[in-house]
Amino acid sequence: MFKRFSKKTAHLLAAGCLMAGMATTAQAAELRFVHAYPTASQHHKNVLWFTEQVSEKTDGEVTFRIFPSAQIMPINQELPAILSGQVSMTYSIAPVVASVEPLWGIFDLPFLFDIKVDDTSLGRKFFESEKGGGILAKAMEKRGFKLISIAPTDYPSSFYLTDSNAIETMDDLKGLKIRIAGGRIGQLAGEAYGYSPIAIAGAELVPALSQGVVDGGILPPLYAYDNKLPVKGLTIAPFAWVGLTPIIMSLAEFEALTEDQQQVMLDTGKELGARALAIVEERTAKGLKALEDEGATVVILSDEDTPAWQAKAKPVWDAFVEENGEDARIMLEEAIALRSE
Incomplete structure (x- = not known):
């Protein structure tokens, strides 16, 4: 036996179904990831590792289209392209980011970071510190960006x-x-x-x-x-x-992700930072x-x-x-x- 609904109830059910459909769609995201480095570079390998990890950990809800080798634009145009909505994120480099947020110039300072060839732990501590990387992250948010990771590919x-x-x-x-x-x-x-x-x-x-x-x-x-x-x-x-290299994303697109997806992005970015430094130690030696x-x-x-x-x-x-x-x-x-x- 079928139950008959009033017009008002039917409209409410339809609206609820539509909202549920919108919520389901909002959970899926394809992010356009650009960078200027060749596909043979460690930069590209880091990007592949990061994107594969995020897609796996979100059960395929967050996927990526990767454009390496400055296919779409030169590196100095990537951050403006993020703000204009052309792309979602990039693997940039400190001097380019400093042109948008001058605080990144801290990595220009001579002998501030006492990094050893076989021990880059001081760098990691600074990246993860609220008074180090935390300040850079907040400064970038004020400019419309989300700092996802600081993942170096070379020694100072x-x-x-x-x-x-x-x-x-x-x-x-x-x-x-x-x-x-x-x-x-x-x-x-x-x-x-x-x-x-x-x-x-x-x-x-x-x-x-x-x-x-x-x-x-x-x-x-x-x-x-x-x-x-x-x-x-x-x-x-x-x-x-x-030559320090951060992964930077559109703040608007980051906030459009679910809380779980956001946490996966940040946790994976932190893992990449540690992994990247270990690779730098090995490759530098x-x-x-x-x-x-x-x-x-x-x-x-x-x-x-x-x-x-x-x-x-x-x-x-x-x-x-x-x-x-x-x-x-x-x-x-x-x-x-x-x-x-």
């Missing part, structure tokens, strides 16, 4: 020379022409340590090194090795983590060994020498705080405090 930048005489003391730097990516912090660091900083784009780096336009550069080791740069004298030291085998001189700055280099950097740190305010001061003090634990 160090000194690389075309000459086989690697830098061993600060005096060895004086008078040298050193390539930097650009920015005021890079210029101030040159003044502090006595070298001439010359801003050169990445695409022009090899000719500049080969033709003697510069004597060397401040470069990350895996980048130097993977790109077969013509460098012979390497001084491995945590000078600056300019292998890369430096390979460079030595190919005839490069490799010097690793000792723990005893590091404090003198840090002391020289203090005016650069102070300038960053002066330019960026209280949040910059808190992050700086947090990095120093974590270093002494």
Whole structure:
């Protein structure tokens, strides 16, 4: 026997079914993930691992379309594209993000992060600290972004020379022409340590090194090795983590996910951060060994020498705080405090 409903009840049931259907649809999301790195790079491998994990943990409710190798746009257009709704998320790099949120310039500061070749735990502590990565996350939310993960693919930048005489003391730097990516912090660091900083784009780096336009550069080791740069004298030291790579998402699209899906994204981002650092440790050790085998001189700055280099950097740190305010001061003090634990 069928039960007869009134028109009003039928309308309410229909509306309820429609809302239920909308809720079901809202739980499924396909996110457009763009990045500028080749498919053979560690960046792309990290993206594949992250997206596969998220899709699996959400039972296929959250899926991804990945566009690598700057297929859709160059890296400096990715963040504006997120805000305009063209794409959902990206695997960016600190200098690009700093052009939107200057607090990311903290990774430019010389010798702030005392990272060892075989121990990157200080970086992880800072990324996961409320006074470190937490401040960066809140700053990004104010600008319409969600910080999902900080997942480095290389060790901090160090000194690389075309000459086989690697830098061993600060005096060895004086008078040298050193390539930097650009920015005021890079210029101030040159003044502090006595070298001439010359801003050169990445695409022009090899000719500049080969033709003697510069004597060397401040470069990350895996980048130097993977790109077969013509460098012979390497001084491995945590000078600056300019090549730091965060995963950043549209805040609006993140908030459109269910609470469970959001938590999966953040938990998986945290797992990726730890995994990425472990890979950096392993690959850096292998890369430096390979460079030595190919005839490069490799010097690793000792723990005893590091404090003198840090002391020289203090005016650069102070300038960053002066330019960026209280949040910059808190992050700086947090990095120093974590270093002494």
